[in-house]
Amino acid sequence: MKKTSVRTEPNKRDTLNRLLDVARQEFSKKGLSGARIEDIARGAGITKQLIYHYYGSKERLFSAVLDESSQRIMAELIALEVEHLAPTAALRALLNCCFDQYRDDPFLGALALEGIRYHDANDTPRNIFADRSPALAEKFDNILKRGAQCGEFKTVEDTRLFLATAALLTSGGFTNHYSVSVLIGVDTRSAQGMQLWRQYSADFIISSISLTPTPV
Incomplete structure (x- = not known):
């Protein structure tokens, strides 16, 4: 008897991850308004009806994408093992x-910028980024307090303000690529520009609270 080939469908988690x-x-490439559900469905190898079944709308799919990215980047930062380092080295x-x-993520800058536009224009519900932010602030706070106690840092009165400033500076060459590139005269997405902004942004942030010369 001839065997019949049975195609095994991937489980729901695999399908969602691929989607x-x-x-x-x-x-990231086309923005929320430019992206089409039909193209996304075709790329994921599923029907657009299945996308609407899972998420209901393109906007809710976009929110899920933002949440998935936020979960990944926040988890990595929170789990980063720096507690054994001196405060300045840990902060750097x-x-x-x-x-x-x-x-290292070619899509993150554009996705973050599109997410900013989306949240600014819509009354969006609480998300993963907001939920995980306190844990990241606590990680920064622990480093800043250790630095103040050992005489490396000035006392930082508001860790959340410091964290927000640090986030804007480190990501600025990607989320505000054009303006930053024009102002410094180097393309911040080039190898030279990224190395320059990586070094300068960290030096600038650390020097703002340092009680000792910032190491090069």
Whole structure:
């Protein structure tokens, strides 16, 4: 008897992972308004009806993509092992990690910028980024307090303000690529520009609170 080939469908988690990966690329390249559900479905190898079944709308799919990216980047930062390092070295390692996430992910800068536009224009519900931010602030706070106690740092009164400033500076060459590139005269997405901004942004942030000369 001739055997019949049975195609095994991937489980739901595999399907969702593949869908989110394709959607992430489409939203990064074309933005929320330019991305088409039909193209995302075709790239993921599923029907657009299945996308609507899972997420209900393109906007909710986009929110899921933002949540998945936020979960990944926040988890990496929070789990970064820097507690054994001296405060200045620990802070630099954390700042470099913030930068490297954008450097190593070709879609993250555009996706973050599109996410900013989306949240600014819509009354969006609480998300993973907001939920995980306190844990990241606590990680920064522990480093800053250790630095103040041992005389490396000035006392930082508001860790959340410091964290927000650090996040804007380290990611600025990617999320505000044009303006930053024009102002410094180097393309911040080139190898030279990324190395320049990675070093300068970390030095600038550390020097703002340092009580000792910032190591090069």
